[in-house]
Amino acid sequence: MLTLSVAQRTALKARAHSLNPTVMIGNAGLTPSVLDEISRTLKSHELIKIRVMSDDRAAREAMLKEICTALNAAQVQHIGKILVIYQAQETPLLSLPKRKKGKPLTKKQLGNKV
Numbered sequence: 001m002l003t004l005s006v007a008q009r010t011a012l013k014a015r016a017h018s019l020n021p022t023v024m025i026g027n028a029g030l031t032p033s034v035l036d037e038i039s040r041t042l043k044s045h046e047l048i049k050i051r052v053m054s055d056d057r058a059a060r061e062a063m064l065k066e067i068c069t070a071l072n073a074a075q076v077q078h079i080g081k082i083l084v085i086y087q088a089q090e091t092p093l094l095s096l097p098k099r100k101k102g103k104p105l106t107k108k109q110l111g112n113k114v
Helices: 006-016 032-045 057-071 107-113
Strands: 023-025 047-052 074-079 082-086
Touching: 006 047, 006 074, 006 082, 023 032, 032 047, 032 057, 047 057, 057 074, 057 082
Parallel strands: 023 047
Antiparallel strands: 047 082, 074 082
């Protein structure tokens, strides 16, 4: 199971906020076909939301752990019936943009920043 730092988890939570659930787990629970669908969705999106129809919180937590261990993914968030999962791909989603190097700012430009 993949582990995330607090900063990475916070950044992923912010990105996941606007996402809609892409996979739903019904009353049958976590079947192999649902696990395959989650795997395919993670490969194309890296960060997904899953809606679980079960009312049992312990069962949802068990599903989350099972998904993360089976797919080598990281659990980002579990709020109510929504699970957020991240799986790293070749191009990391968490890479920070590189700072452009250029001329230093003038006094006038620095004055406008404050």
